[in-house]
Amino acid sequence: MSEIRSIGVIGLGAMGAGIAQLAVEAGYDTIGREVSVDLGEAAAGRIGGFLTRKVEKGKLEQADRDAAVARLRVTDDLSDLAGCDLVVEAIVEALEPKQELFAELERLCRPDAILATNTSALSVTEIAAATTRPERVVGMHFFNPAPLMPLVEVVQAELTSPETVDAAAAVGEKLGKVVVRCFDTPGFVVNRVLIPLLNDCIRVLDEARVTPEALDAAMRNGAGWPMGPCTLVDLVGIDVHVHASEALYEKLREPRMAPPPRIVAMKNAGLLGRKSGRGFYSYD
Incomplete structure (x- = not known):
């Protein structure tokens, strides 16, 4: 499995924007997708503002802040994520829209790309069933607010490959998170x-x-x-x-x-x- 170098984040609400912030701070080239360019640019502005406050508090150097902001690109075109090594979905918490999105991502993304869902309560196995490559689908459940909460649950669905779980866990660790691996069960660990x-x-x-x-x-x-x-x-x-x-x-x-x-x-x-x-x- 190739090294994860680029990350796509779909949905730049509070959770998705937090994940995108973590990704750019960790050095990943990141593409954030929103339903409109205006919403995407607004999210990018919020991310830049959060990073500026970290500079003001002495937690981040200005040069590092500027480099992180430069690693983020926003779009309203899902096909712009086609080259990403890892795509993290953070859209509405409903099964049908997630399944529709994952089916579309499978069509657009490389066969070796990892597709992750940030769902907090839905079945990762059911989301993965919308694809023909469920071994590449994994849960990455961040907690809100993602930049501050130290945990990410990496969820192995029924057909997720061990290599996919390992890759997702490695990304979580690079993002500075405590990674807890678990199998797909309602609520995973914390929410259950x-x-x-x-x-x-x-x-x-x-x-x-x-x-x-x-x-x-x-x-x-x-x-x-x-x-x-x-x-x-x-x-x-x-x-x-x-x-x-x-x-x-x-x-x-x-x-x-x-x-x-x-x-x-x-x-x-x-x-x-x-x-x-x-x-x-x-x-x-």
């Missing part, structure tokens, strides 16, 4: 444990009649959590948490996986956490 636990915490809000502030304080000071569950769900995004919970419940039918009614109602009301300015807490 964390999502039902967070759902339990949310249910306790009503059952124990405590405030979000009190619950967060209890879990920080009694369980040693670095961040309270309500603060964490607000950070992740209430809509994201509900979607992941529903996906896990659909696969496993375990009651603890199902999102509690309280948080579903919040999502339906547009209370999505930090990104909407209000969730369990209010944000300026």
